[in-house]
Amino acid sequence: MRMGDGMGFAAVDIIRAKRDGGRLSDEQIDWVVDAYTKGVVADEQMSALAMAILLRGMDAAEIARWTGAMIASGERLDLSSVAAPTVDKHSTGGVGDKITLPLTPLVAACGGAVPQLSGRGLGHTGGTLDKLESIPGWRAALSNDEFIRQLGEVGAVICQAGEGLAPADRKLYALRDVTGTVEAIPLIASSIMSKKIAEGTGALVLDVKVGTGAFMKSLDQARELAATMVELGKAHGVTTVALLTDMSTPLGLAIGNAVEVQESLDVLAGGGPADIVELTLALAREMLSAAGITGIDPADALRDGRAMDKWRQMIAAQGGDPDARLAVASETxxxxxxxAGTVAAVDAMGIGLAAWRLGAGRARKEDPVSAAAGVVLHKRPGDRVSEGDVLAELRTDEASRIPAALSDARGSFTIAESAPSLGPLVIERVA
Incomplete structure (x- = not known):
């Protein structure tokens, strides 16, 4: 066997082992993740290994060890100084999925501490940080000390992950994106869970999306990913549960950045679209249960204003002005x-692409996004319409973006003679 980095391993031997359907040893996994993080294993070698993992898979013990090696590549936050029980939520991403915004302050208002490390959008899925950055003054970057202090004082923080958390994941994530290996369930699960475990939360609720606007198109795929992540959480001492939720239709009526913040404020004020309220409460109840908080109904905290008070506190703590006017697009x-007929379907992927074309999303990580751009739905599946009724409104600051977005949006609506049979928003629970 050829040697590598003085440890008795060579990347090519590990690649061959997985290519041929073999099982990687704990020592091989520890070495290759560490060596890749340090630049000893080259991108082309890790690309080949990622493809071998995509095609050959990993067993539960391999995935757990791979996740552990990703965590060990950086620091692990210690949240033991936070008095309240810590519990986080992760969504696999969708269209109009602003649930983190009302959910984080809601759970904090009910006695939990929510250490929400979030990301930016890419392609048709929106990013939580992009949405919050439409609030004047709000900042996503906090030091570890600021993060822990705000978590203790406010009970709610939404910010970007620090450079020190799971650096192996940051490097591998970018590589998977350009090598056709994003879909590998062992790599998706270890990517998500390494960051969530490294952030130090005691409990975690996963929202695994299924449908046309989701990463997982089939229920079987989503179920496999959810079960893999739940087992990973348990293996690393984090109480973990997952909900499989529908992402065939956009969540709520607003898709974009400032428009989604406004819709979240509507929910925190006791109103908002029924599906957003339903999913926010379902996840809040799971989070409180996982954190061991009993006897509190989160619906009460939406009704009596406690969740809105916590939102204002959270936004102000990160430099944002909770009373500031949100951006409004100049072109519609x-x-x-x-x-005439009944709206039978509103395709989440098509609406997500329309919002992206209007400037609400980015094609590359370095692209800017527009705070004001997006789509506001006027009709949802099951609604009756007459010829000429407004189905949706497109918003942008650049008129040149409208024609392509209009084509995507028009193609997203299916109008039929009869009403559709609508399935549940929360499909099943995996624990």
Missing amino acids: EVVRAPH
């Missing part, structure tokens, strides 16, 4: 119903 266009 509407999508009208071509004929």
Whole structure:
């Protein structure tokens, strides 16, 4: 066997082992993740290993060890100084998925401490940090000390992950994106869970999306990913549960950045679209249960204003002005119903692409996003429409973006003679 980095391993031997369907040893996994993080294993070698993992898979013990090696590549936050029980939520991403915004202050208002490390959007899925950055003054970057202090004092923090958390994941994530290996369930699960475990939370609730606008298109895929992540959490001492939720239709009516913040404020004020309220409360109840908090109904905290008070406190703590006016687009266009009938479907992927084309999302990580751009739905599946009724409104600051977005948005609506049979928003629970 050829040697590598003085440890008795060579990347090519590890690649061959997995390529041929073999099981990687704990020592091989520890070495290759560490060596890749340090630059000893080259990108092309890790690309080949990632493809071998995609094609050959990993067993539960391999995935747990790989996740542990990713965590060990950086620091692990110590939240023991926070008095309240810590519990976080992770969503696999979707269209109109602003649930983190009302959910984080809601759970904090009920006695939990929510250490929400979030990301930015890429492609048709929106990023929580992009949405919050539409609030004047709000900042995503906090030091570890600021993060822990705010978690203790406010009970709620949403910010970007520090450079020191799971650096192996940051490097591997970028590589997977350009090598056609994003879909590997062992790599998806270890990517998500290494960051969540490294942040130090005591409990975790996963929202695994299923449907046209989700990363996981089939229920079987979503179920496998959810079960893998739940087992990983348990293996690392984190109480973990997952909900499989529908992402065939956009969540709520607003898709974008400032428009999603406004819709979240509507929910925190005791209103908002029924599906956003339903999913926020379902996840809040799971989070409180996982954290061991009993006898509190989060619906009460939405009704009596406690969740809104916590939101204002959280935004102000990160430099934001909770009373500031949100950006409004200068250009608008509407999508009208071509004929009478019932809205049978609103395709989440198509609406997500329309919002992206309007400037709400980015094609590359370094691209800027528009706070004001997005899509506001006027009709949802099951609604009756007459010819010419407004189905959706497109918003942007650049008129040149409208034609392509209009085409995507028009193609997203299916209008039929009869009402559709609508499935549940929360499909099943995996624990």
